[in-house]
Amino acid sequence: MSASDYLGYVAALCSTSAYAPQVIKAWRTRRTKDISLKAFSVLVTGQCLWLTYGYLKGEWPLVASNMVTLCFTGTILYLKWCEPPDCKPEGRRSAPALGE
Template identity: 55%
Template sequence: MLTTLIGLGAAVCTTSSFLPQVIKAWRSRSTHDISTGMFVLLTTGNSMWLLYGALIGDLPLVLANAITLALVAAILGLKLRYG
């Protein structure tokens, strides 16, 4: 149980770290200084972590990467739209 709580705590911290960037990019409509390559790799990696977590049945891994994937995909989408 403690291991799961630590995993969930880590998931909340790392996942929520993308929220300020999503909000800033959405409000400013500016993504000039964001690396497209980095976010393509990050989106791919998060997709793979999500699949891995689902395959091994690890709830913290699945939740963290599902939410993170949505946030980084939003940033990537804003980057592609606003350049």
């Protein structure tokens, strides 16, 4: 195996496992206010499409890595959906009003 193949495997490992710390953080704190619902909806959609693409082309590494990543991003999307509506995203943080 060449050096660039090793590089590809490490890159795949990073891309696949990157969301694990975000899942742990969101699960522990149950806070997802600063996470963009749109971003993770598009991300999950993209991973479902990559999964289908990999299946149609018989590219099993693509299927396997996207299944793992989908578990992470799907969990984050679920936690974002479950966010209580009172958590309105605050506007730009301005100086606290006097007496606050």
